[in-house]
Amino acid sequence: MATWMVQVSLIITLSLVLGRLAEKVGQSRMIGEISAGLLLGASVFGVLWPNGYAALFFNDSLEDLKVLADLGLVLLMFEVVWHTSFMHTGKIRNARLIPLVITLFGVSLTFLIGCLIATMSKETLAPDIALWPYVFFCGLALSVTALPVLIRIINHLGCMSTSTASIALSSAIYTDVLAWVGLAFLVAFNSVEKTSVVGGLVSILSLIGFCGISFYMIRPLRKL
Incomplete structure (x- = not known):
């Protein structure tokens, strides 16, 4: 075998x-x-x-x-x-804004807690790493939602097709998107120290351009 x-x-x-x-x-x-x-x-x-x-x-x-x-x-x-279709939240007022509000408040609080923990543990856990990349990374790490875990828990509870589940999953997806974009910016800023400033700026501008094209050009194509 x-x-x-x-x-x-x-x-x-x-x-x-x-x-x-x-x-x-x-x-x-x-x-x-x-x-x-x-x-x-x-x-x-x-x-x-x-x-x-x-x-x-x-x-x-x-x-x-x-x-x-x-x-x-x-x-x-x-x-x-x-x-995650909003058909489950059609009867809820401002249904599209609810996951965004939950995401912003949830990410802000956990990000600040992660940064505080990183500041206190920097000298013990990462003495050879620059302060701000380490703090920013720890803040992001604590902000990320374990999306597969959330899906399994909701599915186990048997409420996957409810409006509450749609809002929770949408909020988790927004949280992960923000975290991955933040991680990409962290990698781009970190590359500035290891390569040339021009190369780092190119990476950052490329990331901003990619996000802009995805949201304002690719996303509207779904409605065609």
């Missing part, structure tokens, strides 16, 4: 077992599935039984497992689109 089949079988089995246990104690099944991933990772399985972990999850085998994981994530993202 191929190694990836053993890995997938073990992951699915442990996820089902811990998912059922999570439900027994009143938690979402997703909590148990996340726990399964933590237990099978290097931080638990790799520490308790290093030889067994190295034999089952050796580096070459993880490439095949990563491909399967990426494929599953892509399929999940396509499924999200089916449930």
Whole structure:
């Protein structure tokens, strides 16, 4: 049997077992599935039984497992689109603005908390990294929504087709978009220090141009 089949079988089995246990104690099944991933990772399985972990999850085998994981994530993202339609929020006033307001308030608070934690931990965790890139990155990291986790929790609750689920998923998508754009700006600014200033400015302007074309030229084509 191929190694990836053993890995997938073990992951699915442990996820089902811990998912059922999570439900027994009143938690979402997703909590148990996340726990399964933590237990099978290097931080638990790799520490308790290093030889067994190295034999089952050796580096070459993880490439095949990563491909399967990426494929599953892509399929999940396509499924999200089916449930983020505003047809579920048609009776709610200002339905299109609600996810944006939730996103702005949610991102602002978590971003500030992340920046505060980064400021306090800079000397201990990242003494060799520049202050502002580290602070900005930590703020973004704490602002990002685990969209696949949110989808699984909503689906488990059986309210995927409700207006509340549409608003929650739309807010999570906006949050991820802001985070990825922020990360792109961070990479562009960081490249200024490692290359020429002109190269960094070109990267930043290219990113701004790409966002502008996507929102003001490509997006309206959907309505044609």
